[in-house]
Amino acid sequence: MTTQIGLFGFGVVGQGLYEILAQKNGTAPGRITRICVRDRAKPRSLPPGKFTFNPEDIFSDPDISHIVEATDRPDDAFGIVRRGLLMGKTVVSANKKMLAERLPELLHLQRASGSRLLYEASAGGSIPIFRNLEQFYRHDQVRGIRGVLNGSTNFMLSRMTDEGLAFPEVLALAQQSGFAESDPTLDVDAHDPAYKLVLLIYQAFGKILAPESVLRLGIRHISAEDVGFAAQHSRKIRLLATAEPAPEGKIRAHILPAMVPPRDPFFNLHDEYNGIQIQTFFTENQMLTGKGAGSLPTGFAVLSDLNASLRQEFAPVRLLAATAPTQNHLQHEVVIYWRCPDPGRRGLLTFQEILEETPLESGFRVVGRIGLDALAAAAGELGESRSFVATM
Numbered sequence: 001m002t003t004q005i006g007l008f009g010f011g012v013v014g015q016g017l018y019e020i021l022a023q024k025n026g027t028a029p030g031r032i033t034r035i036c037v038r039d040r041a042k043p044r045s046l047p048p049g050k051f052t053f054n055p056e057d058i059f060s061d062p063d064i065s066h067i068v069e070a071t072d073r074p075d076d077a078f079g080i081v082r083r084g085l086l087m088g089k090t091v092v093s094a095n096k097k098m099l100a101e102r103l104p105e106l107l108h109l110q111r112a113s114g115s116r117l118l119y120e121a122s123a124g125g126s127i128p129i130f131r132n133l134e135q136f137y138r139h140d141q142v143r144g145i146r147g148v149l150n151g152s153t154n155f156m157l158s159r160m161t162d163e164g165l166a167f168p169e170v171l172a173l174a175q176q177s178g179f180a181e182s183d184p185t186l187d188v189d190a191h192d193p194a195y196k197l198v199l200l201i202y203q204a205f206g207k208i209l210a211p212e213s214v215l216r217l218g219i220r221h222i223s224a225e226d227v228g229f230a231a232q233h234s235r236k237i238r239l240l241a242t243a244e245p246a247p248e249g250k251i252r253a254h255i256l257p258a259m260v261p262p263r264d265p266f267f268n269l270h271d272e273y274n275g276i277q278i279q280t281f282f283t284e285n286q287m288l289t290g291k292g293a294g295s296l297p298t299g300f301a302v303l304s305d306l307n308a309s310l311r312q313e314f315a316p317v318r319l320l321a322a323t324a325p326t327q328n329h330l331q332h333e334v335v336i337y338w339r340c341p342d343p344g345r346r347g348l349l350t351f352q353e354i355l356e357e358t359p360l361e362s363g364f365r366v367v368g369r370i371g372l373d374a375l376a377a378a379a380g381e382l383g384e385s386r387s388f389v390a391t392m
Contacts, residue, residue, distance in 0.1 A: 003030030003310060006058035008080050009070035010037050010044060010051070012178070013094045013121060016299020017068060018046075029307040030066060034058050038071075059083060066090045066309065068302055074098035081106070085115040092305045094121035094298060097186075100195040100211045103202060104324065118309060121301035123196035124274050125151060125292035128304065132288065133203045137280060142204040144244035144279040149193035149255075151272035151293030152180040153219055153239045156188075158270045160227050161236050167222055179272050179293045189383075190218035190239060190255040197241045197253055204243070204278075207251050213328040215254035215376045221386045222257070226339060229365070230390075235259040237390055238266045244279075246329030253328055254372060257390035259337060330372035338366045340387040348378050348385065367392065 067084040077095040084091040156170040174180035186192040194214040246252040274292030291297040341363035351368035
C-alpha cells in the first residue's frame, strides 16, 4: 500500500518535493494526497482542487501517516509539528528557525509521543549531514564543525569575487534567482546559518545552544574594498559557521565572514553550494558539499527523510541527555580584518595585538588579534557603524 503524505505549505520546499514525487513515476516512497496552504488568492502551479485551506483535512485523515511541514511561519510550523507528533504520525520539517528555537520542547514531545521527527532539509540543502552524523560518525568523536551553511550568501560572495559586482547587484541577482527572499535579513545578517548550526551542534555534540547566543556577524556591509583586500592576499571571503567543544562542557559557536586562503577547503566552494567539514578523532577532516539552496535540492532532502522513515533506516532527532541550553564559550582569540567607515568608532574594539592599521578615504582599516567575546559584546554597534569584519 502506498504511503499517504499530508503536505503543509507549497513554497520552495513543498513544490520541490511535489515535483520530485511526480517525476518518480510510481517508484516514490509515498504520494501527497492533500496540500494545506494559507493564502487563498495566491496563484499556484496546480489545479485548485489539489489544495485545502483547512488543516483538519490532513489531521483527521486516518490514512495519512506522514506529515511534511514546509511552511514559512515558525509558530505555525511548531503547531503543525506538535499536533502531528502527538497524533502518532511521522513528521518531516524543513523549518530550521522553529526547530532551533523549540528544540527542548520538541525533544520532550518525542519522548512523550514516541513519534518520529526528521529534519534533513533544515540544514545543508542536499547534503545528508544529519544522517551522516547519526550513522557514519556515531562511534567517532566529533571535534569540530566548519561550514558554509547559507547558499544565498555564498552565491552573492562568489559573484562579488568572480565578476566584480557590488553588494546591491548581487543581492538583487540572488533574489531574482530564487536564492534570497525579498527581505534578505535572515541570510545577510547570518541568522539563517545560526539556526542550522544549533541543530548541527545538537546532533554532533549532544548539546543544546540557544540560537541568540551564537556569535554572528553577516555580510550586509561588505564592499568591493573588502573583496579587493582579500584578493590582494590571495584569499576569498566566505561566511563560515564554526562549532567545537569548549571547557566545562560548553560549546564555542560563531558565524563570521572569513578570508580563506587557497589551501582552505572552502576557497573553491562557489555559488549556492554549501560545504560542511567534519573534524573527528578517527577520520580527521572530511568535507561534504552540495547545493544548499533551490527547490529540488531541498525537496530531495525531504524525500530522503520520508524514504529513510519508511525503511526505518534513520533515527529521529537524537534523544540525548541534554535538555537545557549550554553556554557559548567565547574566551578565544582570532585575527580579524575590520573596516569601518566612521573614524569616530575607532574605540569600539580593543585589540590584544594590532598587526596593521590603515586610514582610508572614508574611515579606517585594522588587522589585529582580538577575543571573540569582545566581538560579541560589540556586535550590535558594529552593525550600526556599517562595519565589515572577517577572520583571517
